[in-house]
Amino acid sequence: MSEWPFHPLSAFVDPKRSICYGIVQPGSKTENGTPIIRVNNFQGGSLNTDEVLRVEPSIEQKYTRSRLRGGEILLTLVGTMGLTAIVPKELAGWNVARAVGVVPLRSDADVRWINFVLRSGPAQEFIKTRANTTVQATFNLRDLALLPIPLPPNPMRSSMTALLSGLDDKIELNRRMNETLEAMARAIFKDWFVDFGPTRAKAESRPPYLAPHIWSLFPDRLDDEDKPEGWPLGLLKDIIVLQRGFDLPKSGRTDGDYPVIAASGVNGTHIEAKVSGPGVATGRSGILGETFYIHDDFWPLNTSLWVKEFPKSSPVHAYFLIQTLDFASFNSGSAVPTLNRNHVHSLLMPITPKGIVQAFDDVVEPLLKQQRHNELETRTLAQTRDLLLPKLVSGEIRLRDAEKAVEAVA
Secondary structure, X not given: OOOOOEEXXXXXXXXXXXXXXXXXXXXXXXXXXXXXXXHHHEEOOEEOOOOOEEEOHHHHHHHHHHOOOOOOEEEEOEOOOOOEEEOOHHHOOOEEEOOEEEEOEOOOOOHHHHHHHHHOHHHHHHHHHHOEOOOOOEOOHHHHHHOEEEOOOOOHHHHHHHHHHHHHHHHHHHHHHHHHHHHHHHHHHHHHHHOOHHHHHHXXXXXXXXXXXXXXXXXXXXXXXXOEOOOOEEEHHHHOEEEEOEOOOHHHOOOOOEEEEEOOEEEEEEOOOOEOOOEEEEEOEOOOOOEEEEOOOEEEEOOEEEEEEOOOOOHHHHHHHHHOOOHHHXXXXXXXXXXXXXXXXXXXXXXXXXXXHHHHXXXXXXXXXXXXXXXXXXXXXXXXXXXXXXXXXXXXXXXXXXXXXXXXXX
């Protein structure tokens, strides 16, 4: 065990502020209100603010104590406890929900080190054992203030923080790169198959913006139905055939190499696959509209639909095609949203010639493969970080040994 001194978290808190939680009753969503951070915004050690709740300024005004300035540590207190993130400066003026604790630190406190300590095994165990689980798991502020923080001397602490931060930064870079790759692929699909950009450009005698061998595949005029000439109208089932997934209760699963796909995405693994990859699945029950491209063989659960056949499509093309469909309008459930594949199969849409689908695959598939590479690299980096974090915090591993472990995967 480390001989480093331990201090309660409260010892590092800004004396002019205090540890607190946020807005208890945010009310209904307000279009131009003050944005607040909730538990669902925590993602991999940072904050995803793509979708945030905005509250009435008059409500937020009552919680100036939890109003963010940037640089605070946030920690989830209710439900999924122990998730942390450092508040970026651009979120100054935002607030947080009741389920999120705000830890405002002194200007001389090592924010990144303390954040790593809070994410480590010993701190997470402290949170778990001190939580009140009578109704919903809740970690109270009094115990948060007492959470012990080990403080190794500098420059050792700075070196350890830099090592762990380097892994986090690479993971975040991969995440952002994958978002960019996805956006690029989606934009290409929209241009070719939704907006009919190449055909419109040809019809208006605009200069080509695709490679000649691809440009030549597109018609040079739109027909009376405002679709590329020669692209017949057909049903979705003429393009892809959707099939309900397979039953697999958790009691019947054995962890293995094959992802299990639910309506919300990967839901564990199994030793057996039902579908050969690459494949495409989407939510059928519970959550509608989420679409997944699966590189490997997989097991789609009965809460999902998977693409069984691609008569006029491909896995890459189908993945982006399904994302353009308004599955919510086909909801046939009451309490639980449910999708009937037979209803979806009747959707009317243009059928793209196979040559253009193949050209799309040739352009976009490398982007998806790069995404896959980034995902696998991120998995290795995260495993390395999660292995080293508790050992560094406790002093169980020497800094040089940790650096060698990072060099082996970086």
